[in-house]
Amino acid sequence: MPHDCSFLADRLDDGQVSLGDDDRDSHAGDWGTPEADRVRPDAVCWPTSTLDVSAVLAAANDRGVPVTPYAAGTGIEGNALPARSGVSMDLTRMDRVLDVRPDDFQVDVEPGVLGGTLNDAVAEHDLFLPPLPQSADISTVGGMIATDASGAKTVKYGEVHDWVLALEAVLADGTVIETGSRAKKTSSGYNLDDLLVGSEGTLAVVTRATFELARQPAQVRGGHAVFESLDDAATAIAATMQAGVDVATIELLDSVSTKIANAYSGTDLPDAPTVFVEFHANHGVDTEIEACREIFEEHGVERFAMAAGAEMDELWAARRDLANALLAYDPPRRPAKPGDVTVPISQYPDLVRHAKELGAEHDLDVPCFGHAGDGNVHYNVLVNPDDPEEREAGRAISDAVVERAIEMGGTSTGEHGVGRGKREYMIAEHGEGAVETMGAIKRALDPNGILNPGKIFPEPVDGKLSRADPPD
Numbered sequence: 001m002p003h004d005c006s007f008l009a010d011r012l013d014d015g016q017v018s019l020g021d022d023d024r025d026s027h028a029g030d031w032g033t034p035e036a037d038r039v040r041p042d043a044v045c046w047p048t049s050t051l052d053v054s055a056v057l058a059a060a061n062d063r064g065v066p067v068t069p070y071a072a073g074t075g076i077e078g079n080a081l082p083a084r085s086g087v088s089m090d091l092t093r094m095d096r097v098l099d100v101r102p103d104d105f106q107v108d109v110e111p112g113v114l115g116g117t118l119n120d121a122v123a124e125h126d127l128f129l130p131p132l133p134q135s136a137d138i139s140t141v142g143g144m145i146a147t148d149a150s151g152a153k154t155v156k157y158g159e160v161h162d163w164v165l166a167l168e169a170v171l172a173d174g175t176v177i178e179t180g181s182r183a184k185k186t187s188s189g190y191n192l193d194d195l196l197v198g199s200e201g202t203l204a205v206v207t208r209a210t211f212e213l214a215r216q217p218a219q220v221r222g223g224h225a226v227f228e229s230l231d232d233a234a235t236a237i238a239a240t241m242q243a244g245v246d247v248a249t250i251e252l253l254d255s256v257s258t259k260i261a262n263a264y265s266g267t268d269l270p271d272a273p274t275v276f277v278e279f280h281a282n283h284g285v286d287t288e289i290e291a292c293r294e295i296f297e298e299h300g301v302e303r304f305a306m307a308a309g310a311e312m313d314e315l316w317a318a319r320r321d322l323a324n325a326l327l328a329y330d331p332p333r334r335p336a337k338p339g340d341v342t343v344p345i346s347q348y349p350d351l352v353r354h355a356k357e358l359g360a361e362h363d364l365d366v367p368c369f370g371h372a373g374d375g376n377v378h379y380n381v382l383v384n385p386d387d388p389e390e391r392e393a394g395r396a397i398s399d400a401v402v403e404r405a406i407e408m409g410g411t412s413t414g415e416h417g418v419g420r421g422k423r424e425y426m427i428a429e430h431g432e433g434a435v436e437t438m439g440a441i442k443r444a445l446d447p448n449g450i451l452n453p454g455k456i457f458p459e460p461v462d463g464k465l466s467r468a469d470p471p472d
């Protein structure tokens with residue numbers, strides 16, 4: 001049954017609400033939502049202020065109409081898909097950089113600002129926001145906060161939650177709250193910033209954020225290294241991290257991934273496991289580079305080359321485009337179920353080995369790449385979606401990799417969030433008690449279950465967990 005969304009027209013201006021098919025279609029899923037899983041919202045709205053957000057939520061809450069925050073729609077796990085229809089609340093018109101305070105290394109922004117735009121706005125002060133994802137130029141800070149995103153520089157600088165100082169957010173009943181402070185540290189009360197960061201729009205809608213920023217390092221050097229075997233490359237990365245070498249980025253591409261990158265980006269990467277590195281320092285960057293080189297040599301590196309700016313830019317662009325390159329590589333083969341498992345660094349080589357062995361057993365390509373220094377593996381089993389056997393094998397491999405990562409003390413998702421795609425692993429990863437506790441928080445903040453329903457929590461199994469995720 002469609003929800004009656006006529007209340008939107010009374011609360012927002014003309015041009016801020018649409019019931020049209022095109023707008024509903026464009027908000028029916030995100031980058032990672034397969035065609036068959038798309039769900040059209042009943043209406044789309046575009047608030048331009050905190051007051052707009054508050055008015056819409058209060059009215060939707062009174063009527064029990066679901067509201068799913070939607071930003072740039074680059075999520076991989078169906079995070080912004082309106083699973084129970086209702087209203088898709090598009091935050092992209094709240095896109096102002098409000099205040100830059102260079103003396104405090106801080107910026108205030110609205111949630112619809114793109115990551116790249118934020119960095120452009122603070123660059124003149126020699127500042128930057130370090131944990132931005134590879135998708136920074138096409139995704140918003142609201143989406144990054146909601147998924148606790150991270151990126152290539154996270155290995156040195158941390159995740160988005162490490163850089164959020166304060167938030168303004170609107171609860172399901174329309175109440176506006178402020179969390180955190182502008183102080184660098186605080187021990188005051190529950191840490192509501194950290195509760196909202198990563199909550200994927202299920203607890204509140206973020207309407208303003210204050211981020212801490214970092215000073216651009218005086219020395220930035222990038223390069224890449226080529227190994228004969230994937231095992232050597234993965235072990236060298238783990239050893240580099242264990243030795244405490246100060247890398248700002250350390251990314252692995254297996255040989256399938258280098259092939260895919262070359263085909264899409266026209267690069268000339270070798271048909272061999274390749275590691276991209278970047279080093280940031282104010283003094284003595286060469287000491288760190290030499291320490292890394294020595295460790296790589298102990299693990300049989302074949303080539304270790306630092307590159308000039310433009311050459312490195314080309315390599316980073318190819319790395320950034322890998323997600324799209326995968327889709328274009330070998331049609332009709334598509335990733336069965338993209339993974340972003342993350343494990344303690346000592347387990348990283350074993351996890352990569354495991355993923356590749358499973359692929360070999362089923363004679364399927366499983367390109368592995370990602371933010372290796374964090375123990376993060378992006379893996380994609382490439383299958384023909386029209387072949388049920390391959391589809392089934394792809395799913396089984398994806399599940400087995402997640403299960404192994406959780407057994408190793410890791411997580412089913414290092415950065416993309418749970419959305420719809422990773423809900424089935426929540427109990428295995430956190431245990432029933434912790435998931436029930438998350439459900440209790442959800443019920444306390446959103447008793448009518450209107451905010452982004454159908455996400456994070458597993459499908460109801462025994463009636464207990466269903467309380468966290470009330471059905472329509």
Ligand SMILES: Cc1cc2nc3c(=O)[nH]c(=O)nc-3n(C[C@H](O)[C@H](O)[C@H](O)COP(=O)(O)OP(=O)(O)OC[C@H]3O[C@@H](n4cnc5c(N)ncnc54)[C@H](O)[C@@H]3O)c2cc1C
Nearest residue numbers: 071072073074075079133134140142143146149150201206
């Ligand atoms: C090519 C590519 C590369 C990527 N690389 C990375 C990467 O390196 N690291 C990484 O972490 N991710 C990566 N991603 C995934 C994606 O870009 C991130 O999850 C990003 O943070 C999503 O931002 P968005 O603006 O697109 O949000 P959307 O996809 O529109 O929404 C994401 C989630 O945020 C919620 N949301 C959005 N705005 C708000 C708000 N104001 N208040 C409350 N909830 C809100 C939505 O409901 C949804 O649950 C990549 C994606 C692509 C396509």
